[in-house]
Amino acid sequence: MILNKLYSEPLGLFETVKFINGVNFIFAKKDKNSDPGNSLNGVGKSLLLNFLDYALLSSKTKHIKSAMKNNEIGHYSIALEFTIQDSNYVIKRSLMESSKNIVVGKTNDPIYFESIKEAKEYLCDLIFKNEDYKGKYHNTWLRKLLPFFIKKQENPKTKVNFLDPIKFSISPEMELIPYHLFFLGIDNSLFWKNFDIKSDLKNKIEALKEIRSIITDTYNLHDIPQAENKIDRLKGEVQEHETNIEKFQLAKQYQDIEKESNNLTVIIKDLWYQNHLDLNKVKSYKESYELDDSLQTLKIKKLYTEANELLAGNIKKTLDDAVLFRKNIADSRKEFLSSEIKNIEIEIKKRKNKIDDFELERAKIFKFLETRDAIKDLSxxxxxxxxxxxxxxxxxxxIKLYQDLNSEKAEREAEIAKLYSEITNFIQEIKNDISIFRKIFFEVHNAIYPENKDKSYGFTFEPKPRADSKVNMEVFLPADLSTGKNSAKTLIYDISVLFHAIERDINLPHFLIHDGIFDHMDKAHFIAVYEYLEKKARSETFQYILTVNEEGTLSDEFGNADKVNPQKIEQEAILTLTPSNRLLGSDWG
Incomplete structure (x- = not known):
């Protein structure tokens, strides 16, 4: 996936941005009309990236919400054009109606999606689906995967920015590991299975804690083993009460009335039970004909139209005939079930009337007995x-639920123990794949940090039994690299993943967005990255999109400033913003 351009519909919300091959600067600088004391923060660099991410079906960020609150822009849509395998695509998404009427598809024949869920699934397959990939993939992963390629300045409480390349989002590491392996084209099945089992195990552990707390608090127990004693005591008390009731004898003159009362109770109980069974039967019948098995034949026709118009029409007709046949069967079954339900409901009503009559008769008997204090002790x-x-x-x-959960917990723990052995063997099997990635990793590192070639650095992927993920996946750099060390890890790893995907022809975004990654890095390394990527751009198609502040990133003297200086960056920038020329033409924040 390569980005072509980002714009608004209608035009005018912001300047149309056309992306280029290689390095794409989004540049912020002071101008003659600016107050020297004004900051370059808030001119719209991050807002532009948020619009791009919004077009790729992210939720509305605080930047976009703030812009909408302070500007009348709800009538605009954000449009993004891009290319995948020589085909041009477009996405259009309204700022006001963010979850419906989304346009995604080929530029000359887009698809209109009423549901954002369907749009996400379609887009995920476009961007990420690899037909020959052997591991786990699902088209619901779109917004799980894209944050790796789009790293923006966000609230640190909700996003992890440039701290650890492996933890590129707030998802647990045991979930992120399968995504990383997916990016590398390595089978992630075992690690996804580990995530699935481990997640279920954690849920069971939490449920066990909650049930244990309820039992001990409700029954004033110190621990679960005491509950068995409590149960035996309650059983003894129940048996004692049952024995006392069996021995209970009404006065001789009331024995016939007692028998009549007991007979009525048996009859009422039987009628209630029959009604209970019939009510469940009615519920089951209703659910069976309310199921929706609709089939949208127009969508299926569209899938075949590009290949053969006549074939698509024939397929649609065949499917329409099948749908009509199935509908006739369903209508006949519904008519039959409706008749059955009506008959059952009549019987239920008859029994209810009988119950009311018998309960009224029994109430009179109880009233008679109560007046004579004959039933007081029995009641x-x-x-x-x-x-x-x-x-x-x-x-x-x-206790039964607690014991069942404990048993399931033990089973899950046994599964994880067995799975770890499989993971250990699998890591040995993919050593060559890891080595191929390391080769690219070393190349990127040495291009950016040539002074550290002889120091300890690298990429680790090895078993780790105590970790939830069961693996130690880590980027490590020399201990004395203190300035921007975490940002450097992300920079090297992300670029390595990008070029590994290009080299192995893996269907992934062939772009990276790093918003502010150089803010805390040595300025000389900024030039080294630029030179390395410009060289790669001569032979590879990719995009590295970054934000640069003139006062922050470029004010120091460093490296070969003739190759990368504010004037050169402004000339090459895909967008230049200033305090007097903000993205939306005003202070949007």
Whole structure:
């Protein structure tokens, strides 16, 4: 994927930006009309990158929200044109309606998506899908993968910027490792399986803690083993109450009434149970014909149109006939089920009326007995028995759930132990793939830091049993490299991944965006990066997009300033911004 241009529709929100091969400067400088005391922060460098990322279906960032709050720009759409394998594509996304009416597709035949979810899946396949990749990939990963290639200045609480190239987002490292392997074209199946199992294990551990807390607090227990004693005690109390009730005898003159009351209770219970079964049956019938199995034949026709118009029409007709046939079957089944539901509901209503009548009759008997204090002791006994049973059932249920989760936790832990052995063997199998990547890594490092060729630096990928990810994936540089060390790690690793993808023909973005990465680095290395990338651009197609402040990055004297100076950068910049010529023509923040 190569970027072509970024603009607004209608034109005029900001200056159209055309991207070029090689280094793309977004340059901020002071001008004659500027107050010398004004900062270059806020002129719109990061906002432009946020618009680009927004076009690639990111959520609205604080930069965009602030711009919309302070400017009437809701009627604009952000448009991005790009190329993938010699085909030109476009994305258009409204600032006001960010989740619908999204245009994505070939420039001469785009697709309109009502749902951002579908648009993301389509775009993810365009940018990232590799047909011959053997590992795990899913087209829901778009906004998981793109942050590696688009690193912007953000709130440090929500994003990790230039601190660790492996942790390029806030996702856990055990999730990020499979993405890194995907970028390198290496099978990530074992590591994705590890992430899946480990995530499930963590959820079970949290559930166990919560259930343990509920049990100990509710039943005033110190730990789970005490619960078994509590259960046995409750069982004994329940049995004692049941024995007392069995021995209970009403006065002789009330024995017939007691028998009649008991018979009514049995009948009512049976009617309630039959209604319960029929209600479940009605629910099941309704769910069975409410399922939606719609098929959008127009979309399928569109997929075949490019290949053969006649074939696409025939396929659509065949599918339409099949859909109609299936609809007729569904309508017949729905008619049959509706009749069944109606009959069942009539029976339920009849039983309900019987229940009401029997309960009224039983209530009269209880009222008669209550007036003579004949049932007072029996009622209290049943009430106590009910409370004890409820407490016993609740505790037994929670303990059963706790034991089941504990068993599943043990199974997951055993799976992870077995998986680690497989991961260890797999790392040995991919040594050659890692070596190929290291070769590019060393080249990039030595071009930027030639003075450190003989020092300790490199890229590590080795088993680590105690890590959640089960691997130590790390970029390390000389210990004495203190200025911008973390930024340097990201810079070297990201560029290495980019050129590795180009060399191995992996379908990935062939661009990198580094917003402010040189702010804390030695200025000489800025020139070294520029010279290295300009040389690569003579033979490779890629884009390295970076923001540069005249006062921050270029004010010092360093290196070969004749090759990279403010005047040269301004001449080559794809966009130059000043305090009097901001991105939106005003102070958008």
């Amino acid at each position: 209290e006994a049943y009430l106590n028995l009910s409370k004890k049973r409820e407490k016993l059932n609740d505790l037994e249920g929670k």
